[in-house]
Amino acid sequence: MTATEMTGIGVSPGTAAAPVARLAPPPAVPADTGPEPDTDAALTKARNALEAVAADLDARAARADGPTAAILSAQAMMPRDSALADKIAAALGDGRSTPHAIAEAFAFFRSALEAAGGYLAERAADLDDLRDRTIAVLLGLPMPGLPDPGHRFVLVARDLAPADTAALDPAKVAAIITEQGGPTSHTAILAKSMGLPAVVACPAAAALADGTEVLVDGGTGLVVPDPEPGRVRRVLDAEARRAAALAASRGPGRTADGHAVQLLVNLGSQADLAAAAAVDSEGVGLFRTEFLFLDRETAPTVDEQIEAYGQVFAAFSGRKVVVRTLDAGADKPLPFVDHGDEPNPALGVRGIRLARTEAGAALLDDQLTAISAAAAKHTADVWVMAPMVATPGEAAAFADQCRAHGLATAGTMIEVPAAALRASRVLDGCDFASLGTNDLGQYTLAADRMNGALAELLDPWQPALLDLVSLAAEAGREAEKPVGVCGEAASDPLLACVLVGLGVTSLSMAPSAVAAVRAELSTRTLADCAGMAAEALHANEGSEARLAVAAY
Structure with missing residues (x-):
């Protein structure tokens, strides 16, 4: 990397080259004129x-x-x-x-x-x-709109609000660079859903002036001002080949030598159901059920839940659907549950821990009853997993409860480091595990996943996080039980290959990422993936791991 090159966190893969156009700042707050007369x-x-x-x-x-x-x-x-x-x-x-x-x-x-x-x-x-x-x-002042220089451009901003990101026209915007933000920011989520290359947490981008030609790699997080024309041609040729591979991407996930990797989608709301079901995937690897519980004054009834789950199972008829039970409590408070006062909600009574309370236990029982009833009416292959499991005992108790409700395949999320470190014991009591790399990353690096100032620690390429993924995957191999990844890490095509090299058996991601991950996997043998994984594990930092794998 030359002295003029910049790095951030690549959050939406793809490459582009175009002149910079900066988002103008909002109107300034005028000086305080004192008390209002009325x-x-x-x-x-x-x-x-x-x-x-x-x-x-x-x-x-x-x-x-x-x-x-x-x-x-x-x-x-x-x-x-x-x-x-x-x-x-x-x-x-x-x-x-x-x-x-x-x-x-x-x-x-x-x-x-x-x-x-x-x-x-x-x-x-x-x-x-x-x-x-x-x-x-x-x-009575206008908010500055998106720039329109009359040609395709790379949008550069301190940060992007959802209202601005939603208004982007991919025909005009070649890529996005923000000085702030993180891998789970709204900018990252929306850029990925739109297929726009995006780099966030790139503070050096503050120095980019309007009109500066930049080369952006949304996979590695590299930003190159005033790139050499030959380099641009090579990168854009590679991007054209990538686009062609995406267009031809079909069928189950496979490495170049035929190793099967199940490719699944994440689903977070009924509004996303039709689009997610239309994607050529093998099912749902993470069905977030919180949308039924949050932002309402009373708990949904069993019948309401049966109806909602049934719609998902019908849309994915004959395919796998992994339902995550309610991930609420503390940092996702429910109006109809007394959560008490917790000084540190991220480490509090959330996920499966909510079932320790009387109200939480009733919610879980109702939810499992509804999932089982809905599954009985449809042909989807329904699996169920619990969030925030920390100990083997919690995993076994949850699996027992699922089986008592007639749900045959019960597993656990691994998003607490203790569960990854003891994955072999955790898997003794359940049927599968799914790594939630977003939370596992924040707990491993002790960095709030919404704190943009700590974005480099929240990078899913952090070798310490990959060490824990490797431990869990090895435990799955020894137990002959599936261990997948359903966090944002699975949406990154290069990192997906690393995860396969570490031994994960399935990848669940944003629906828009499936084709890119499938295409990337199809170009790598299992041995290639293992080599990429070794490169990542040998690195000291996330950015170093990403660049080492990209150069592999």
Whole structure:
């Protein structure tokens, strides 16, 4: 790498070369002019601005689909939260001008969400964009739109809000580079779903000026300003070959020498069901059931759950569907459960641990009853796994409970380092394991997965994380039980080959990533994958592992 080259985290594979166009900053908050003469009128104006922002997000969501629609719909709920208006009212009462009252209220909730960690912290960064949009509406100023230089460009920004990312036109935008963000940020999720090469957590990109030609590799995270023309031609030729391989990608996952690797999709909501089912995959490797429980005042009934699960099983008739039981509690609080007060929610009563409480035990029993009833009506091959399992005893107890409900194949998520270290014992009591690399990474490196400042520690290429994957995969080989990966790591084609080289038997990913992973695997023998895995394990840092494997 030359001195002028930059590195970030590649979150959406592919390569592109085009001039830079930067996203303009939002309107600045004007100086505080002091108390409003009529605080009631000021509060009404603030409420109207909040509603205008929410309505705009609703309209954007209605024009979108898949994860984009789900993210925008979730964002639209935030400006309508009555607690936000209450904080604005309090700030107005303290003598703030309306723009500063709005900024102060958003700052309060941003801090609260960051402190909560996990699922709630995922929404914290979005509050900055909502604040900016609300203040812009209040002042009658336009929010800066996406640049349109009249040619294809690489979009560079400090960070991208979902509303901006959703508006991207792949015919105009060649790639994305952000100075902030992380591998599980909304920018990463949406770029991957749109098939746009993307690099996040690249602070050096702040120096890129409009019009600078850059070469972007969304797989390795490499950004090359003013690249040599010959290098650009070689990279774009390789990208054209990759695109051709994607177009021809069909059928079950196989290495070049015929080693089978099951390719599955992750499913997080009913809104994504039709698109996920249409993908040429072997089923669902991670069916997140939280969407049935969150953002409602009462628990879903057994009948409601049977209906929802049945829709998924029908859509994947004859294919495998791995259902993850409710991953809630602490950082994903349920209004109908008393979670108590936890100082560190990420290490609290969440996932299978919720079943230690009376209310949580009842929720799990109802859920297993519903999954079993729905499975009995359909031909999908239904597997069930529990989140946040830490000990062999927890894995065995969950498997026993599943079998008591008539569910024959019961497994565990491995997202706690203790479960990976003792994977052979964990597998003694259940039928399979699935590695959730997002949480396993944050617990292994002691880095909150939503903290962009720690993005390099959250890189799924971190060798320490891959060491734990290797341990779990080896335990699966010895027990002759499947061990898959269902975290974001499985969506990276090169890293997918490394995971296969470590011994995982299945990969579950965003539906948009299946073709790319299948195509990459088809070009590598199992021995190639093992060699790539060895290169990654010998590295000291995630960025070093990625570059070593890319050069292999």
